[in-house]
Amino acid sequence: xxxxxxxxxxxxxxxxxxxxxxxxxxxxxxxxxxxxxxxxxxxxxxxxxxxxxxxxxxxxxxxxxxxxxxxxxxxxxxxxxxxxxxxxxxxxxxxxxxxxxxxxxxxxxxxxxxxxxxxxxxxxxxxxxxxxxxxxxxxxxxxxxxxxxxxxxxxxxxxxxxxxxxxxxxxxxxxxxxxxxxxxxxxxxxxxxxxxxxxxxxxxxxxxxxxxxxxxxxxxxxxxxxxxxxxxx
Amino acid sequence: xxxxxxxxxxxxxxxxxxxxxxxxxxxxxxxxxxxxxxxxxxxxxxxxxxxxxxxxxxxxxxxxxxxxxxxxxxxxxxxxxxxxxxxxxxxxxxxxxxxxxxxxxxxxxxxxxxxxxxxxxxxxxxxxxxxxxxxxxxxxxxxxxxxxxxxxxxxxxxxxxxxxxxxxxxxxxxxxxxxxxxxxxxxxxxxxxxxxxxxxxxxxxxxxxxxxxxxxxxxxxxxxxxxxxxxxxxxxxxxxxxxxxxxxxxxxxxxxxxxxxxxxxxxxxxxxxxxxxxxxxxxxxxxxxxxxxxxxxxxxxxxxxxxxxxxxxxxxxxxxxxxxxxxxxxxxxxxxxxxxxxxxxxxxxxxxxxxxxxxxxxxxxxxxxxxxxxxxxxxxxxxxxxxxxxxxxxxxxxxxxxxxxxxxxxxxxxxxxx
Numbered sequence: 001x002x003x004x005x006x007x008x009x010x011x012x013x014x015x016x017x018x019x020x021x022x023x024x025x026x027x028x029x030x031x032x033x034x035x036x037x038x039x040x041x042x043x044x045x046x047x048x049x050x051x052x053x054x055x056x057x058x059x060x061x062x063x064x065x066x067x068x069x070x071x072x073x074x075x076x077x078x079x080x081x082x083x084x085x086x087x088x089x090x091x092x093x094x095x096x097x098x099x100x101x102x103x104x105x106x107x108x109x110x111x112x113x114x115x116x117x118x119x120x121x122x123x124x125x126x127x128x129x130x131x132x133x134x135x136x137x138x139x140x141x142x143x144x145x146x147x148x149x150x151x152x153x154x155x156x157x158x159x160x161x162x163x164x165x166x167x168x169x170x171x172x173x174x175x176x177x178x179x180x181x182x183x184x185x186x187x188x189x190x191x192x193x194x195x196x197x198x199x200x201x202x203x204x205x206x207x208x209x210x211x212x213x214x215x216x217x218x219x220x221x222x223x224x225x226x227x228x229x230x231x232x233x
Numbered sequence: 234x235x236x237x238x239x240x241x242x243x244x245x246x247x248x249x250x251x252x253x254x255x256x257x258x259x260x261x262x263x264x265x266x267x268x269x270x271x272x273x274x275x276x277x278x279x280x281x282x283x284x285x286x287x288x289x290x291x292x293x294x295x296x297x298x299x300x301x302x303x304x305x306x307x308x309x310x311x312x313x314x315x316x317x318x319x320x321x322x323x324x325x326x327x328x329x330x331x332x333x334x335x336x337x338x339x340x341x342x343x344x345x346x347x348x349x350x351x352x353x354x355x356x357x358x359x360x361x362x363x364x365x366x367x368x369x370x371x372x373x374x375x376x377x378x379x380x381x382x383x384x385x386x387x388x389x390x391x392x393x394x395x396x397x398x399x400x401x402x403x404x405x406x407x408x409x410x411x412x413x414x415x416x417x418x419x420x421x422x423x424x425x426x427x428x429x430x431x432x433x434x435x436x437x438x439x440x441x442x443x444x445x446x447x448x449x450x451x452x453x454x455x456x457x458x459x460x461x462x463x464x465x466x467x468x469x470x471x472x473x474x475x476x477x478x479x480x481x482x483x484x485x486x487x488x489x490x491x492x493x494x495x496x497x498x499x500x501x502x503x504x505x506x507x508x509x510x511x512x513x514x515x516x517x518x519x520x521x522x523x524x525x526x527x528x529x530x531x532x533x534x535x536x537x538x539x540x541x542x543x544x545x546x547x548x549x550x551x552x553x554x555x556x557x558x559x560x561x562x563x564x565x566x567x568x569x570x571x572x573x574x575x576x577x578x579x580x581x582x583x584x585x586x587x588x589x590x591x592x593x594x595x596x597x598x599x600x601x602x603x604x605x606x607x608x609x610x611x612x613x614x615x616x617x618x619x620x621x622x623x624x625x626x627x628x629x630x631x632x633x634x635x636x637x638x639x640x641x642x643x644x645x646x647x648x649x650x651x
């Protein structure tokens with residue numbers, strides 16, 4: 001699903017440049033649930049931005065579902081993001097004046113899905129994250145965990161190839177975090193490919209594979225025995 | 234076509250509607266600007282209409298011609314000779330100059346602007362007395378309060394009838410007294426009153442204290458023979474008055490042996506000049522109002538753009554999310570530009586409706602009065618369309634500013650955690 005070869009990225013900071021990614025190689029198959037771990041400054045956010053087509057690598061190859069991701073203009077990048085990727089952010093990033101259903105339907109709007117179908121799908125995915133009754137509530141009326149569920153529903157609504165989650169539990173308490181991870185595991189069980197960026201050990205171990213990043217290189221890439229989050233809920 | 238995409242409009246109205254306070258604040262500038270534009274234009278129009286009303290009843294394409302005295306010796310005549318027109322001149326002019334539409338000769342009793350005593354039952358009034366043809370009514374319309382104006386049978390039969398001014402009536406009659414059919418005496422001759430007129434608004438050639446009698450009756454009663462005082466002439470609508478004026482003068486100078494270079498012998502007054510002066514004044518006024526209004530509107534639209542610029546900054550995160558969700562730069566730009574246009578158009582309409590209401594009130598207050606040139610102050614459809622179109626295109630151009638600012642936001646920066 002995701003193929004990365006010799007990925008390099010550096011940032012210019014005034015006169016000196018900061019080499020953040022120093023030649024990464026890995027691939028993620030369909031249906032995997034992968035955690036990318038690393039302390040701050042390890043390059044994990046940069047990697048996620050490149051995977052999410054929000055940023056571009058200086059050199060190296062990135063193939064997503066067989067499509068080479070290279071030299072994209074903004075329009076193409078937006079279309080690919082919409083088609084291939086679902087984003088889940090640490091701070092949820094819901095649009096605060098749209099209710100839950102409208103937020104979930106937003107990617108579908110950009111896919112030009114007809115209105116009625118959009119609403120049906122939004123409700124379907126809200127139902128899947130257990131928030132069907134909250135469809136018409138504004139984000140401000142939802143708890144943190146509920147907001148993240150809405151965000152997950154939104155990421156899934158466009159039926160992307162890969163879900164990219166950036167510290168998705170970073171703003172939540174541990175109990176809610178486990179509930180969210182339980183949901184992520186359920187979604188993964190259905191066959192969805194999910195990539196989770198985190199610095200929390202327990203969250204990482206709820207995935208099936210952990211890629212350890214340190215100083216811009218892959219330190220360790222290991223399959224782990226998945227800890228089911230439902231045990232903690 | 235995206236313009237008819239219901240979702241797009243729902244998205245835009247939703248965004249604007251969810252931020253009501255911000256939206257209203259943003260619109261204020263354009264609302265006020267539109268009010269100013271419409272009020273200014275409407276007032277200028279009202280003024281123009283007001284002048285039209287004042288001049289209504291006076292043929293705008295008309296002139297007056299009268300005889301004066303020569304300033305140059307010519308063909309053996311000394312200078313200072315008085316030129317007196319004859320009634321036959323009227324027929325000669327009409328025959329030779331086809332551009333003349335109406336020609337009404339007139340004669341006055343006494344000297345120019347002379348006052349003659351008019352008697353009735355021991356009451357006296359010092360009035361101007363004119364011998365007239367009914368055609369004069371086509372050039373300077375009389376507002377009749379009672380009865381009728383002179384007609385052609387009056388001329389043919391040399392009836393001893395007259396039409397008097399309201400002031401003359403007040404001097405000769407008690408208030409409310411019936412005047413039609415009553416007789417008045419001028420220079421020992423009795424005339425029976427057939428009509429009373431009111432001065433025609435502000436253009437007042439004859440005065441309010443005047444008596445009109447048929448030209449033919451005047452000739453017989455006062456022994457004026459074939460003399461004529463002056464002529465009121467209406468020219469065909471598409472002909473320049475000045476052109477006809479010079480033709481008339483050439484003909485008359487020739488007939489009365491006046492030097493072609495003598496400027497003083499024949500006097501004339503071109504009415505169309507006043508009209509063109511006033512109409513160019515109101516045109517300038519309208520143009521000026523438009524100019525001021527459009528620039529005020531521009532300021533209002535710039536204010537909208539400014540606030541949109543600020544809100545784009547405020548919405549950085551939202552726009553970043555939208556782009557991460559797959560909004561292309563085109564979609565983002567379209568949304569922000571359309572927000573600017575919708576805001577402007579809506580504000581413009583609010584301002585327009587309000588201003589039209591105010592103009593309506595102004596019209597009710599001043600519109601019917603005669604003394605103030607302010608009638609039906611309203612902007613017309615072309616003016617409205619031009620300003621509205623201009624407003625929309627300006628808002629489109631200016632909406633691009635915040636839109637491009639929004640495009641500069643990289644999703645990655647927008648989504649970076651604070």
